[in-house]
Amino acid sequence: MGGKLIQGFFAGASKLGQLHPDAKPEKHGVEVLRDVPYASGGALAEHRLDVYRPIDLDGPAPAVLYIHGGAFHILSKDTHWVMGLAFASRGYVVFNVSYRLAPQHPFPAAVEDVARAYEWLVAHAAEYGGDLDRLVIAGESAGANLTTSLTLSTVYPRPEPFARAVFDTGVVPRAAIPACGVFQVTDMERYARRKPRFPAFLSDRFREMQHAYLGATPEAHGETLDLVDVVRWLERGERPARPLPPFFLPVGTKDPLLDDTRRLDRALRALGGVSEARYYPGQIHAFHAFVFLESARRCWRDQFDFLERHVGHRPVVARSATA
Secondary structure: OHHHHHHHHHHHHHHHHHOOHHHOHHHHOEEEEEEEEOOOOOOOHHHEEEEEEEOOOOOOEEEEEEEOOOOOOOOOHHHHHHHHHHHHOOOOEEEEEOOOOOOOOOOOHHHHHHHHHHHHHHHHHHHHOEEEEEEEEEEEOHHHHHHHHHHHHOOOOOOOHHHHHHHHOOOOOOEEEEEOOOOOOOOOHHHHOOOOOOOHHHHHHHHHHHHHHHOOOHHHHHHHHHHOOHHHHHHOOOOOOOOOOOEEEEEEOOOOOHHHHHHHHHHHHHOOOOEEEEEEOOOOOOHHHOOOOHHHHHHHHHHHHHHHHHOOOOOOOOOOOOO
16 A cells, blocks of 8 residues: 555656646757667567657767666656656766566566666667767666666676676676665565664565565575675675676665665775765655755766766756756
């Protein structure tokens, strides 16, 4: 029930937000190509993506694969239009993907889908003006988990066919931005054991997420659990076959998932990776999605500064609400 209420709230807020004059893509010099299939046949709505790109694109631009959040069982690319618009208004070509959701499609369906989207992107990004040499993978919350899993699959040769197919593309992103992520989905009871104790509503939502995505016996997934417990995978200290790309990890200090970001930052640094964790005082989960807030604007500025340093793209003069 809680998940349905949250889904209804965000879906409603997303549709309402699109009615605002500042939400019009053309006002920001952006065009949107909707419902492009990334899987063979593209029969499922979840196997489609939207392309956000500058209208006056006059050459290859850095590409962003954006993966939405929603606890693996709610939301879609359509609820996350503001993310596509925010990047595209700064000169990026954005591929904003949907994927199959739990519990109807439990793990590893979502990971399989973003892997398929990645393969499609490698094959087709140039057709839409995207430059694979300046590729970024980004996402928030559950999408941050998928962002990290997908990024690691580009540098670690995995046994799962879909993950190995990502590695075999030979394309490693120039940067990854997993924002306010849940980086270990097993043992979500760990939050209930913390002191001070979490509110019962949050603890219930965490348990709901784990059960919907992993089922009653997560251990049955064996070593494939690495692809969902990404921080535990990295904490083992196994060296990647290719260098890790730089990571930007934004999170609010009032985010219940704050500790997962701290752990991921430590694990990446222990492996010699570049990790830039940014902590925003007093901010809640996914605060940067509320682009009208000064704290969100600051986060986006920090993010674009990070990308300028590591991807080599100087953002165009922004006309969007994230400026």
